Amino acid sequence: MANDAHGETAARDYRETVFLPETPFPMRAGLPKLEPEILGEWARTDLYAAMRKKRQADGAPLFVFHDGPPYANGAIHIGHSLNKILKDFVVRSRFLLGYDVDYVPGWDCHGLPIEWKVEEEFRSKGRRKDEVSKAEFRARCREYAEHWIGVQGGEFQRLGVIGDWANRYSTMDFSSEAKIVEEFHKFVAMGQLYRGSKPVMWSPVERTALADAEIEYHDHVSPTVWVKFPVIEGSDGEVGASVVIWTTTPWTIPANRAISYNPDIAYSVYVVEAMETGLPFEPWAKPGDRLVVADRLAEDVRAAAKIDRWRREERVDCQGMVCAHPLANLDSGYGFAVPLLAGDHVTEDAGTGFVHTAPGHGQDDYQVWLAHGHREIPDTVDPDGAYYDHVPLFAGLKVLETEGKKAGKFGPANGAVMDRLIEAGNLLARGRLEHSYPHSWRSKAPVIFRNTPQWFIRMDAPIEGPAHQGKTLRQTALRAIDATEFYPAQGRNRIRSMVETRPDWLVSRQRAWGSPLAIFIEKDTGHPLADPDVSKRICEAIAEEGADAWFNRPASDFLGNHDPDRYEKVDDILDVWFDSGSTHAFTLEGRADSHSPADCYLEGSDQHRGWFQSSLLESCGTRGRAPFKAVVTHGFTLDEKGEKMSKSLGNTIEPQAIMKDSGAEILRLWAAMVDYAEDQRIGKTILQTTVDGYRKLRNTVRYLLGGLAGFDEAERVALADMPPLERYILHRLWQLDGLVRRAYETYRFQDVWRPLSEFCSGDLSALYFDIRRDALYCDRPDSLRRRACRTVMDLVFERLTAWLSPLACFTMEEAWATRFPSAGSNCLRVIPETPAEWRNDAEAERWGRVETVTRAVTGALEVERREKRIGAALEAAPRVHITAPELLAAFEGLDAAEVFRTSQASLVAGEGPEGAFRLDEVKGVAVEPLKAEGQKCARSWRILPEVGSDPRYPDLSLRDADAVAYWDEQHGE
Incomplete structure (x- = not known):
């Protein structure tokens, strides 16, 4: 005082x-x-380097986390952010767990999106792509990608992502391009590469083949046609009839070479007796027409053709049946026979029960054509999506537009084919169908199946050597999947089902910006040259000059003693998935502070068909194992309503x-x-x-x-x-x-x-x-x-x-x-060791019971505050009646008032008075919310009878008086 x-x-x-x-x-x-x-x-x-140095000095085990490369063509979006933040969680948490973590960020730099941007730049300056040298064009693509690597790298680091940014990798680095080509040449040396002329998904807009991983599906409205193929060979009842097919791609009719049927489906001849009347148009079917269709689909065909009445005449055996092409009466170029071929891909789900078969424009068509001994695949549509000049009636017409405002739209081919079918008298009906249609993942434009010579890596040919032991690439990959940890676990089934059914790996592309196949073909045999000395010279040149070395240097620089006149130089570039699938080879291998396979890969779930799979196949083909030990996948980021962001x-x-x-x-x-x-x-x-x-x-x-x-x-x-x-x-x-x-x-x-x-x-x-x-x-x-x-x-x-x-x-x-x-950065620390002696199950059980009683006390005090009988909990002195012995025993050695945050409290064994407060969910506890007695301590605000007991501090409790005396002594008061 x-x-x-x-x-x-x-x-x-x-x-x-x-x-x-x-x-x-x-x-x-x-x-x-x-x-x-x-x-x-x-x-x-240099935090990341410091973290590695400290862990290495501590003898920490090595954890290798390989970065799936983002594409270098724009500022990062929210999906990038999630991906890179999750990767940073992995890196930082492994450091925290005591590992030395190798993480080298990287970028995917080749491919069409950058090509388009650069083409647009040149067009804006009045220069078409074909007016620009490949060297100049590729140099500009390289500059473009380098710019966005810088932008994205800064944005990723702004998120707090640590890694070896100073030594980042990119697929366009000269050393990377050389290693990619070297990896590809390993498949050549093993005999796993072949050139096949078969239908592949082709983007006329991008003028290149696309792999499955480059395709996405969007709703599209297609014209549908029911087309008559006149029967020219068969039983007496069949000749003169017409087999009816149904298709959503009328433009493929000129490429038709067969009709597929299923021997397990029942077919019959149906004779038209009467047409619907009162229609705003004249139907193409006529009474007397004899149509062959599947019995289960006959009603659908009748309705589509506006036939009012027909009769089923006889069952049909399709084996040995031959038809004429529906355009044969307009041009002799279609005068070939169209055989019926058995195929189990034919179903009764929709259509007519027959499948129009154009082996140059469909995978099933191609397979059934080959299965019946046919080898020649007709070329109908050129790389620009137009009919070749040799196609009768339709030469030059566009299937898909590739220039101007209509680029990516279907051209006049569908309409022209339908007009000619009407003229030939073989269009039975037509309509429109909204369905899921393949589009390019990059351009968003529709694609077509088109026969074209491409290079493939075999999935099902045995591979000799200790790494494979005669297993095929598919078998090796499936075995590697089974040996990999997946987070979440269902990722294994997803990628496994894709690898089980995927076709041979299409690895060639007809573009300019990418790593070259860099192979020579022997003109006499069509086989790729597999000479290790030639491959070495090619890879050394690319390592020194980049991919341009392949395109700019003469063949003689690489062939050595081989006669250049005997070889064809392949200028196709590699599938960009092969690029990124090879990143483990030039990012992890050959470094003392890393190892392969990586301990972990992490990407979005779409990469089960993308980077995860291409990396798996590349490594399994060249090393007989996966490039990873574990695969972590994340989903996509949607808006708050669960809709895709747009x-x-x-x-x-x-x-x-x-x-x-x-x-x-x-x-x-x-x-x-x-x-x-x-x-x-x-x-x-x-x-x-x-x-x-x-x-x-x-x-x-x-x-x-x-x-x-x-x-x-x-x-x-x-x-x-x-x-x-x-x-x-x-x-x-x-x-x-x-x-x-x-x-x-x-x-x-x-x-x-x-x-x-x-x-x-x-x-x-x-x-x-x-x-x-x-x-x-x-x-x-x-x-x-x-x-x-x-x-x-x-x-x-x-x-x-x-x-x-x-x-x-x-x-x-x-x-x-x-x-x-x-003390240095918090990031340098590991998780502190927590003594086992801290485990105290009895104390945990005790405080669980204490909290149970406290809930009832808190409930009682809330009522008192609401009714204005007390202002704060320190004004209370609850008397708590407890019937359960274990709840009462939980407070042994505790200050109940301290636990309840009140000034005073008492615990009593028993039920308690009838008017006491009780909570339904807390059985055996009753609370009398009494008011605290005594004076209010001027320092701690607790109300206690003892306040004033210390004459030195008459307005304090004894505890507070002792504390103030200590403070006064320390401060000389």
């Missing part, structure tokens, strides 16, 4: 004696400003905007919160939820930092001396340690964030901090209870900043540096 100017005693202000939390760690993060500062420090110290719909979320407004940490926590294995959603509401979760985490960390101000080792309390509550929190740390480690080891990042955030909000904020706040603020610094509390807070801080560092890397770095500014 002190005397004022009038000699009266004035109450002392005890605020300065209260040990309130102190920390410079701000409540508001300011992430958009803070993160670049942290990134700058990481760059200055600029036209205006529902896109730009990662750059999020980083500018809220910081990359929010994106990282969003990625940690979602179940990435499924399709996940993002939008303003979801991001706000993420921000709220981040704010709670930050407040927890801030409280820890404030409560630990000035903590030193002299305060530390041993486990044996810890109070029960501290033992419980240590038990929770032991639990979480095992959980976090297992979750990181199995790439379940959501299972790190969720329990840790619940621990922060539940065990820490709602329980531990709430109970211990009074002791932390008001106990004298040398009290066991306060020292134990700060010891536990130190241990929590030590683990929380480690456990969360892969997910919330910026905030954990800020927190660590705030407390230990000279």
Whole structure:
């Protein structure tokens, strides 16, 4: 007490004696400003290299994480962000688990999207692609890709992604191109490469063949036609009739060479007796027409042809039947016979039960044609999507437009063919059908099946040598899939089913920007030259000059003693999936600080048919094994309504905007919160939820930092001396340690964030901090209870900043540096070892029971506050009646008032009075919410009878009086 100017005693202000939390760690993060500062420090110290150096010095095991290369053609989008953040989670968590992690970011640089952009640039300057030399064109493609590598690299690093950015790889590096060609030549040397003339998916707009992985399906409206093929050979009842086919590609009729049927389907001749009347057009069928169709589909055909009435005349045996081409009466070029061929691909699901067979324009058509001994495949449509000049009636007509505003639209071919079928009298009916149609993944334009000579890698030819032991590429790949870990597990079935059924690998493309096949073909035999010396010279030249060496140098530079006149130089480029599928060969192999196969690949689930599969096949073909030990896949990012993001719909979320407004940490926590294995959603509401979760985490960390101000080792309390509550929190740390480690080891990042955030909000904020706040603020610094509390807070801080560092890397770095500014980066740490002695199942069980009773007390006090009978819990002195012995025993050694956050409390065995407060879900607990008796302590605000017992401090409780006396002594008062 002190005397004022009038000699009266004035109450002392005890605020300065209260040990309130102190920390410079701000409540508001300011992430958009803070993160670049942290990134700058990481760059200055070369954090990734420092992390590797430290782990190597510690003798850590090596973990190799291979980066699936994004395509270098634009700013990153939200899908990129999810992908790269998840990869960063892998890298950082493996460092945290004590590994030395090899992660080299890379880029996919060849291919059509860049070619188009560069073509557009030249066109804008008045130059067509064919007016630009290949060397100039490729140089500009290289410049374009290099620009976007720089842009994307900066954006990825802004997300907090660490890796060996200084030594990034790209498929267009000269050394990479050389290695890609070298890998391809291994297939040549093994005899696994062949040139086949068969239908492949062809993009006239892009003027190249496409593989399955480059195709996506979109709804498309196609014309449908029912076409009559007059029977010229068969039984007496069949000759004079017409076999009816149905197709959605009328433009393929000129390429027809056969009709396929299924011997298990019942067919009959149907004789037209009458047509529908009152139609706005004249039907093409006439009474007396004799039509051969499948019995189960006859009604569908009758309705389509507007036939009012017909009669089934006789069953038909299709074996040996031959038809005329439906255009034969218009041009002798179609005067060949059209045989009926048995094929099990024919069904009764739709159409007529017959399949028009154009072996140059369909895989099933091609297979059934070959199966019946035919070898010649007609060429009907040229690379630009137009009929060749030798095609009767239709020479030069476009199937697909490739120039101008109509590029990618179907041209006049369909209409012209239908007009000619009408003229020939062989169009029975036509209509329109909306169905799923293949489109180019890049151009979004429709594709066609087109016969063209291409290069393929065999899937089903035995491969000799110790790595394969006579197994085929397909068999080797399936065996490798079975030996690989998949996260989630269903990824194995997905890729396995694709590899089981995929055709031979189409590896050639007719474009300019890519790695060349770089092979010579012997003109006499058509076989590729497999000479290791030639291959070596080619690869050395490409390593020195890039792919241009192949296109610019004469053949004699490579052939050595071989006569250049005997060989044809192949100028096709490789499928870009072969490029990216070879990245393991030039990124991981040949380095002392890496190994192959990689421990993990991670990409979107679409890469089961893309990069995962091409990498698998490339490595299985050349090494007899997969290039990975584990495969992790994530879903696609949708908007908040679950719809695919689209600029036209205006529902896109730009990662750059999020980083500018809220910081990359929010994106990282969003990625940690979602179940990435499924399709996940993002939008303003979801991001706000993420921000709220981040704010709670930050407040927890801030409280820890404030409560630990000035903590030193002299305060530390041993486990044996810890109070029960501290033992419980240590038990929770032991639990979480095992959980976090297992979750990181199995790439379940959501299972790190969720329990840790619940621990922060539940065990820490709602329980531990709430109970211990009074002791932390008001106990004298040398009290066991306060020292134990700060010891536990130190241990929590030590683990929380480690456990969360892969997910919330910026905030954990800020927190660590705030407390230990000279200790080096938080990222250099490993998870602290958690003693097994911290496990305390009995204490966990005790606090579960304590919390059960506390729920009832809290409920009673809420009623009292609502009714204005008390203002705060410290005004209460609840009397708690407990019937269950185990609940009562749980409070042994505890201060019930401290647990209930009240000034006083008492526990009584028994039922309690009838009017006591009870919760239905808490059986055997009744609460009398009595008011606390005594005076209010001026320092801690607890109401106790003992207040004023110490004459030195008449307005304080004994505990507070002792603490103030200690403070006064320390401050010389």
